[in-house]
Amino acid sequence: MNGEENVVGRYVLVLEAALLCSSQPLSISQLRRLFDPELPAPRIHQALRDLQAQWKERGVSLVQVASGWRFQSAPWVQAWLERLEREPGPRYSRAVMETLAIIAWRQPVTRGDIEEIRGVTVSSPILKTLEERGWIEAVGQRETPGRPTLFGTTRSFLDHLGLRTLCDLPALDGHTEGKEDGIPALT
């Protein structure tokens, strides 16, 4: 019943169950800790690759996002799943989305930087909304008078978009392609 004797064959099933049940993506070190003694990281990686292959053609796939691995629905089933959703997720105002975009592509930025780019005052509720949603956080203070707070995006922001790193954000080429716009690139 316990299955310890057969753990070698079973650990893929344990990983699968853990990933399916966890409300958050699981990191490699969390996945290693499922086992006692801990499994070496290469074994975990191999198992994840095996699982990914097994789930390739299904309605749910194993993906890697910023804070680890998780199962999420594949794009092709979305049309069906939409019929189940009772209410659509909240839509954020343009002010919120512009603020979030500036923090995402220009981080770390202060509230003053955001106001400079948007040309309008950034109200506290906007930043609060984004902080409460867990998408942005204070990452430090700029060493200028007043020591304003610097904001950056969080891992859950990337998780929410299904991204692994900030580099996976869509490129902003657009109409200014090839022109110098005086804005530093993300590091």
Next chain:
Amino acid sequence: MNGEENVVGRYVLVLEAALLCSSQPLSISQLRRLFDPELPAPRIHQALRDLQAQWKERGVSLVQVASGWRFQSAPWVQAWLERLEREPGPRYSRAVMETLAIIAWRQPVTRGDIEEIRGVTVSSPILKTLEERGWIEAVGQRETPGRPTLFGTTRSFLDHLGLRTLCDLPALDGHTEGKEDGIPALT
């Protein structure tokens, strides 16, 4: 990409994805509504049986609970999954647990009944905790002076315990077979 042409082969995958991703158990009628035109109930039942068989030996299994079908972790993986839980999480007080037990096994009951059985006053926060958790609800009023509210358990309570009906609650004669267990019956 859309897969409409091949929906016959794919609907099991769609059902699987919907059940894996839904936060609530899904009823047969909800599952039928995933498809357009709706699939006949026997097809859904057959697909659920197929899925149940496919998942039989895995760390997660497909089960039927009060408000429908859902995937849940199999008992044998529990030992592994527990290592993921950072902290054991808070527990309900004895007063809350006893109140819940009385409502579960003796419903419909009034607060007076619960006090009668427990021999102590039942404070409002206890009932409020259980109501807010969505496990109990007012189901009527007893036609006695004061018209006290009668409480019963909800479907989510059964869902939470992974039960289909109240009959699946463990029988109470078990350990005290033929003996009195000291809990007064309601008259």
Next chain:
Amino acid sequence: MIQEGGAIEHPEARVNGASFSAWPKDLYIPPEALEVFLDQFEGPLDLLLYLIRKHQIDILDIPLADLTEQYMVYVQAMRHHQLHLAADYLVMAAWLIELKVRFLIPVPETVGDQEEEEDPRWVLAQRLLAYEKMKAAALRLQDHPQQGREFLVARVVHDGPASPFAPGVGLADLHCAWQQMGRRLQRSRHHRIIREGLSVRETMTRILKVLKQQTHLTFQELFLKERGRSHLVVHFVAVLELVRESLIEVIQIEALGPLHLRRAGQNEGLEGRA
């Protein structure tokens, strides 16, 4: 507001041969319309971008004077209608005027080696481009697949706590609570426990729930959907139990007529229907 000499190169509207690139000052704009119009903008930069795109102005060669004046038309209109004017719009107006002044009045070359003064038009263009880029970024973000919208995350239930703040309860916990309570009470009381079929209790609850939503229920309605003898018996016992506990009443309005169930102590509603 547009002066003859300073008309911009690509006026958009022509009325009777005259070009209009801004609303005439005397044109009556209903305050609501203006408000709705302005609500579409995220701020002064957004409004400026709109003006520039609308008049197909080359952003790298902005006619500062005209743009400033057009911008002022909106600001004036807002003030004229005493609309609540966000301070941001006034700040922008002041800045535009400052840029215009700097553009019109050449900086006296008193200090020889000083760094060359930036073209105010370039300063404005840079700001507008930076903002436009972020505006596009916001749209990209909005369109990007998002959890809960374009994809769902697997969330299979498991026996652990539902969330750190909402403790979970297992069957064993519940049973344990009951047993402990029993043991505790056994010391003080000597009642005899009567075994009750839980299905009867469950049915009682269900009937009460139905009677909470509708005033009464006929026997037929109660038994119609149920299959098999055991269901029938359970329901019948549940009804008897509810009657015994004075929770419901069974009424028959006429001899051999249908039997109705209703919550106890409820006197209205049935007579009119019979």
